[in-house]
Amino acid sequence: MTDATKKGENPGEGPVPKAVVNRLSLYLREIDHLVRDGHNTTNSNQLGKLLGFTDAQVRKDLAYFGHFGYPGVGYRCDELGGAIRKILGTDQQWNVVMVGVGNLGRALLGYKGFQQRGFRMLAAFDTDLSKTGTQVEGVPVYPLDNLSEFAKGHTIRLGMIAVPATAAQAVADRLVAAGVEGILNFAPITISLPDRVVHTGVDLAIELEQLSFSVLNRRNEDQASVDS
């Protein structure tokens, strides 16, 4: 992706804004839908319409990463899709482990979208030994104490946390010790990690709370994210 970044005319300065990277995922999702529906090409107008963005927005976002269009053709779906996958890193496979096999953890283990996007659920871990030794959605569940041993035999790049808030920091520390490079944290608490490990928090209650704010202020979240 370094090539693409160099090649591209970065419209801003410094790192690509988070909102742009987020929209890149949305473009990829639409391109995948278009390919599934038999389309070979698309353009900024069509992508914009599908997502409620202007065509100028689409072009500006993609311009951060390179030149993807052809005059009179637009974008070739397979080419643009491949380029976005390369930028996002999902042209490679990522080994993921899950910690916490409660309701949410189980639902996440069964979530088909992860596999489709290049994420491989390698194993799950829980402190509740009545859950270990089983498989959930085809993923083996081990005792949390086995995590470091497991990490010796496998390359784990990403970890997901779906444990109660009180346990999340300790779990995060174990994942870091196990060598993960990134953590997706579903526990409703902010975890602190060494700088070398990136992390994102997804707090489902906060998502709903942000929605109630938007209802009261009657502005469309998607539009807001375009503007930000």
Next chain:
Amino acid sequence: MTDATKKGENPGEGPVPKAVVNRLSLYLREIDHLVRDGHNTTNSNQLGKLLGFTDAQVRKDLAYFGHFGYPGVGYRCDELGGAIRKILGTDQQWNVVMVGVGNLGRALLGYKGFQQRGFRMLAAFDTDLSKTGTQVEGVPVYPLDNLSEFAKGHTIRLGMIAVPATAAQAVADRLVAAGVEGILNFAPITISLPDRVVHTGVDLAIELEQLSFSVLNRRNEDQASVDS
């Protein structure tokens, strides 16, 4: 933190940036933790430390909404928490319905954080009649065809969608017809809605994809969201 703001002196122009509103939820979450731990007051330095933000960031964010601090005291937790709840709209109760009672829908129905934040799960709906007539996590499950009838007897303000992508738009249309003002969509597809209905999409695969991008570009998501 006291002199940071005159009442409601918006540091920017136009609507409050989405990232600021998002951080407001994080401040509230920390304040709730502090109250639970017996603290009566806090300050921008402490809040910032807990979240990995600068104290200046905290003060600037809060300044969008008013003047909350006291000289020599900082913020009173109950007062600032109450003010943020009022801004976010969670000082009132929101009736929510869920459509889709698969793995993810079930996990969401069991998610304790919603109730704690003022969201009341009124009912769930599914087209699979083997699931209807039951309760999941204390929430009754009805046939989707009963939604409009149900809406006549209840005020539904928010809807959550946890159905497959192919069904999501039709479900969204039904929720709009039932009078919801906002939709939280977990289906991996962009839905289109009338302007009066706000919506947010949470695509779990995209969350992981954004994380892989960040790992490859080694920048902390949380830092990025502060900067954006």
